[in-house]
Structures are given as structure tokens and as C-alpha cells.
Amino acid sequence: MASDQQPLLEGHTVSKYFGGLAAVNNVDFAIYPGEIVGLIGPNGSGKTTLFDCLSRLQNIDSGKVFFKGRDVTRARPYQVARMGLTRTFQSVRVYRKMTVHRNMLISHQWRDTSILSMLQPSRASTAQRAYQLLDFLQIRHLADEEAGHLSGGQRRLLEIGMALMPDPDILLLDEATSGVNPTLIETIKDRIRTLNEQGKTFLLIEHNINFIADLCSRVYVLNYGEKLAEGTPQKILQNEAVIDAYFGA
């Protein structure tokens, strides 16, 4: 990978503790523009916690995180979001009482936070963009449905749409395929590929190894909060330690 480039998202010895438990322990990583990177590991290995640290939902106890070269270790969540880092959640987080379309609009409004525009309703162009994205994700027909009425898989798609609305540079997807039927998984895979070709960077948490193998150029493996291995999917899947962690005792 283009190592002469500056990383888009970079972490140095990132750690997060819950009481005595090191949920994320001294993890180093670097993600370059245009990559699709996987993050795998057994249940409870700290993947979601790492996401929470990067998106600033959780405080980072030690270490540093840089995004686009800027230190965001202590940034507020909305600030990293505005800089172009968006994410989805393992337990889907949509505004259930609002329509699907409204959900999309709300995820976009801070693109222009001048007082004047905050006092206006969402622009027509934003509404248009929301419809296009819903089309792209094949849930346009649900636009006027309340988000709470959607099925689990449809909600995952909506959440991806919400993360895409502000045209971010990097998307962090937390188990985007869990609870989604195989056809829909193919759709998601296809969409991620298309977006990546358009220049979006991805960091994916997945338990679905095929999904990772098909999409990712590189994979990080976490185990008990520590980075166990990194490399191409093929190499990782032959790594003794990784096989041990996943399938061993």
C-alpha cells in the first residue's frame, strides 16, 4: 500500500480500560486513503470499543489518534464527524419515530452550520441527495416509513445511508452484515465496492470472514484488546495465532 502517503486515520498505542479490564490495549494502526481495512477478532476482543474511541464516544485513556493529520484524541464526537469520519453501530441507532427520509436529512444538516442555514428547513438539494442515496441502497420505497417500523436489515441499510449522507472521507461500519440476509449482504458488499471506487475509505468490523476476504486489502486482528496480527486476508487466515484465537481453546 502507498506507504509514502500520509495515513488518513492513525492510532498510536491507543488504550481504553473499563475498571481493571483493558478493552483496548496499546493498539497501533494506520489506515490510508482509499483502503478497505478489516477489523476482526473474537467476541469481546475490543473491536467496538476501538470504534467508540475513534469516533470519540468513549474517552481514550492513553495513546493518540490522528485523523487527517490532526490530533483528535480529545475531540468531541461531533467534531470528528464534521471532519469526515462517520460510523454505524453494532446495535443499530436510528431515530425510530422519524421517517426514513427525515433520518437521512438530520444526518446531513451540519454540512453547513451557518446561523442562516440552521434557521432554514433542509435544502431541496439535500432532500434530493437523500432520495438518491436511498435509491442506491435500494430502500427508496421506504422513504416515508417510520424508521422504527423497518426490519433489522433495512435499518442497517438506513444507518449506512445516514453515515453516507454528509459525504464522509472514512466510514466505520460495525458488523454491517449481522442479521442481514445473504442477498442483501451481496448488495452491501457491492455498494461498499462502488463507494470505494469513488474514493471512500472503509474500516469494517466483521465476523463474516468471506466478506472480509472479498473486500479488504488489509486486516487487523484484535484479541483481548491487543493487536494480534495484521496483514492481507490470505496471510491472516493462515496465521497460527489467529486460528488459535478464533477456533482454539
Added chain:
Amino acid sequence: MGTGPPVKTSEEKAKRKLSLPFLAPVHSLLAGWVGLTLWLLLLLLLALYPYTGVSSVALFVGSQIFVLVTLASNWNLIGGMTGYVDFGHAVFFGIGAYIMGILVTGSPLLISPEWGFWQALPASGVAAALFALLIGLPTLRLKGPYFSIAMLGTLVAMREIARVLRPFTGGGVGLNLPPLLNRLGDYYLMLAVMGLVVSIIWWIQRSQFGQSLIAIREDEIGAEMRGINTTLHKIVAFMIAAFFTGIVGGFWAWQNTYIDPDVVFVEARTVEMVMMSMLGGLGTVWGPPLGAVVIYFLQDLLWGSLFGVHLVALGVLLVVIVLFMPEGILGTLGDRSSTSLGRLLSRVGRSK
């Protein structure tokens, strides 16, 4: 303690039975320009009303209703739209009243010359908004019931402080303001304030700012993660709500010509605001004004103001509404933008 799933479903069933969703198109019309036009028309009619040769009592009643509508709409901005159920909102009313009292009497602080009403009125609002900034920075970080209790604490603490700061506030004895009776002026002033406040709420509700507030109510963490500066939004909404509540407080002090800690920093006034909003429909534009009018006439018709019976009734009514009508009038009539109280409660109050 979590809400058990069986409880919730039966609750939701009961709600569905009550609502009339086929009215939804009407509601969405009212939330748009049609609603504003009708509102402006109503304001025009109300402005013409004094020309029909009404008594000064009728004018007084009018200004009282306008006060209630303003208070309810204000409370709704923070309690209904943003989802921060403020049990101490009357504190801003009290601050406004005291700023008015101190400035126009001038005496305690030896301000000379004393300020006129028209200078003091905006000052009441500004003082309340600044106080909201000061108190909101810590309290708006608290969630759900803790915010409510902290604001109730603010109210009771301010009552105590107003009693103690005798040189400024006259202590428990209170302040006497110059009695200058002008029922017609009062009527038009409060009509203007009410017109402005409700129009602002209408505007906010359809703006991106208002939609962000609703996003915060629905899922604050989600909103923050999607780029909304939740702290700033909450503070601004809180300050707007406090500003106009302060204005009303200042006006009330002027009209009542007497204030002391026990008449302005009083829990019952908060309950009134909470209840008018809830009765009409939390988080809607037209619900709280509707609730305010209903409450006013209920009080007037059923209980009068005799011996404070209406205050007892106020408390009982709050219990009854929470238990039996959590969606409010508009919610019951099928307005989807109304957050049912039940939903707001279970969202904000989810405790596990």
C-alpha cells in the same frame, strides 16, 4: 428499573386505540405555512378585539391567557422539543420578575434614576437568558430525571437566595412596583409577545435547528455522533426559552405591582407550564397554546381562583394526565409530530 416488555405493549395498545391517525394530513398542513397564516389571522382578530368595546376585565383575562400561552410554548421548546423536562422553569420567570422589580424601583441598589418599564423589560429577558447559560452548562449535562430534579433544585435554591439577598430583593418582604394600570397596553404587549413566541416556535420546528433539537430528544448520543453539537443546541434552546419566560416574568411583576420570593419562585407555575404543554401535546407547535387555553378556562369555569383550590386541582390534574392521557390532545388526535409523553418518558427515563 427497566420497563417490563409486557407493560409496554399493553400501554402502546391503549395508545393506538385512542388515536385518530386519519387526521394526520391536517396536522402536517398546520405545521406548514397554512398553520402560520391561520395563526397570523388569529392574531389580527385578537388585535381588533379591543375595538369591539370590551370591558377592562376582558382585556385583563386576555393578557392572562396570552401569558399562559407564552409560558407553555416556551417550556415546550426545552421540555417538549429537546426532551429536557424542566421542573424548575419558573426560576426564569422569577429572575425576570426580580430584575424588573429591582430596576424600576431602583431603591435597593440605589440605581438612579430608576429604569423605565420599556428599558427594564428586555433586561428581564436578557438576565434570565444569561442565568440559563450559567445554570444550563452544568445541569444540561445531566440526563433524564436528574436534570428535572436539578432544575427543581435551582428553583427552590433561588427562592432561598432571593430571601437572603435582602439589599437587592427586599428579602421576604418583597418589592412594591409603581402601580400604573394600563389594561389596553398590557393586552397588546402580551399579544405581541405571544404572537412572536409562537411564531418563533413554528419557525424553529421546521428549521434545521429545530430538527436537530428533535434529534437530540430522540437519541442524544446518536445526534452527537452524527455531527450535531448537542451542547450548543441545548444551551441555545434553553436560553431562548428562558429569555421569553424572563420577559413574561418581568411583565407579570409590573402588572402585579408586587413581588416576593414566594409568589414568583413557585413550583406551581412550573407545573402549570408542564401541564399545559402535556395536555396539548408535547413537542408540537399548536398543542401547548391549545393546552394553555383549555387549562385557563378549566380553572376559571370549574374551580375559580377561590382559596387556591385550583392549585390543588392542578396537582391532581397532572397526575391524571400522566396516567391516562400521556399523548396530550393533539397526540390523541393523531398528530405524528407530537412526541407522546409515554415515548418521551421511556426514552429519557430508560434507566438500565
Added chain:
Amino acid sequence: MDQLLQALVSGLLLGGFYAVMVLGFSVIWGVMGVINLAHGEFLMIGAYMAWGLFRLFGMDPFASLVLILPLMFLVGYLLQIVLINRIVERPHLMTLLVTFGVSIALANLFKILFDADPRNVAVAYNGSVQLAGVTFPIVKTIIFGAALVIMVCLHLFLQRSRLGKSIRAAAQNKTAARIVGVDINRVYAITAGICIALTAAAGAMLSPTQAIFPFMGPPFTLKAVTITALGGLGRIPGALMGGMVLGITEIFVSTYVAGIGTNLGVATSFVLLVLILIVRPQGIMGGLRPIDAEAE
């Protein structure tokens, strides 16, 4: 030095009262998850009862506990059956709104019944004794003693008696308690009865020391919240500790903040409360469930 010692003693005496005052509030919260904003009003009712018995029959406020406790137990029992059972286990905000309504209704009802004039219970032994250069107000010292006795009794009741064990079981796990055959509704009603009775008793004991009026309740409710945040939910040692901390803080403020400190009890406890909740949302001793929008 003398002033410091005096402040400490006064603070401890006040703290003992606060500890017994908060018990009813904290146990209802701990066992049923109901934050009772009408707490102060039940205290006010107790004070009025003591005043009435004193006026009519010259009954000593401490002796009148014999009547007030069973009577208010009944009130609490009935209130639970009629109203509180509907809001147990419901979202906190709902219980807040309902009990807030009850509080407003009760305070104003008493205003209609007894008007707003402050009432006093002037007991004969309202003096004080000097001991080692420190002043001990007699009534407050008796309250302190009574508070300790009440707390020990409640502690024994909860730990030793069958009923007490049922209450604790219900507090920890409602479903499990039900499975082992505890009649939850009855246990709740008895808990509410005990709590309301205790609160009214605190009010009755308080009656010789301060003016009684319909709107005296809310400051006590707020102090109860603060003490609970300090000491944890439904725990007697916690209540004692929290009560002491608040009592001493309050007395220190009134001793050392010149001129205006005396009447800043609520403001003090308010500042304390907000600080605690921001620094440690779960309360100093834990147990206040942090309200987190994240949880589903």
C-alpha cells in the same frame, strides 16, 4: 477552635436528623424505583399532625409519634395501593411527574386547610445545655438520639425479620422474589407504609425546632435527593453518612459565610447535588442508576 467544635457538633446533630428524614425517600427509591418528589409534603403532614395534637391535647411531639406512626403507615399503605402501584417500575420521569403533582396538590390542600401562617410547637424543654464549652440544644439532641434508635430498629427489621427480608428481596430482584412466593404488591404497600410513617415521624420530631407551614416540604425533598446521591439508595449506613456530610456542610456554610450563610441550606445542598451528579452520575456510593440514553 470553639467555633469549629460547635459547628461540628451542630452539624452532627443536624446530620442525624437528616439521616432519619431521608430514610423513607431512599428506601422507596431503592425498593420500588420511585423518586418521590412529594417526600417533603409527607414530612410537612407529620409536622402538622404533631402541631395539631400539641394544640388540642397538649401532647408532646415525641409522644405523639405513637399515634402518627400507625396513622401515616395506613396512609402510605393506601396511597401505594391506589396510586403508586401504577407507577412502580415505570420510567423515572413518569414517577417524577406524578409525585410532583401529588406534592403540589398536598401543599396547596394544607394551605387551604390551615392557611399559610407559620405554626409553632413550643415545648417546655426548648432550651440548651452547655457541655465542655459546646452548646447542645435539648430538642435537637433528643432528635439525634431518636434518629439513632429508629435507624437501628429499621436496620434490625430489614435484616432479621421475615418481612424485612422480603422487602430486600423485592428490591434486588422483583421477578425472583415473586417466584419464591413473595406477594410483591403487599410488600410494596408495607414498604410505602413504613416509609411514609418514618417521614411523617421525622416531621413530627422536627416540629419543635422550626416553623410549620404548607410549603416547607420542597427543601427537604431536595436535601433528600442530595443525601441519597451522597449515601446511596436504601442503605441505612449510607443515609447516616450522607446526612452527616450534608448537615456538617450546611452548618459550616452558615457559620463561616458571613451574614447570609444561615439560610442557604437548599442552595448548599443544590450545589453539592449538581457537583455529585456531574462527577459521578451513579452517586458517591454508587447505586443511583446512571441514566444513559445508550442503553436500549
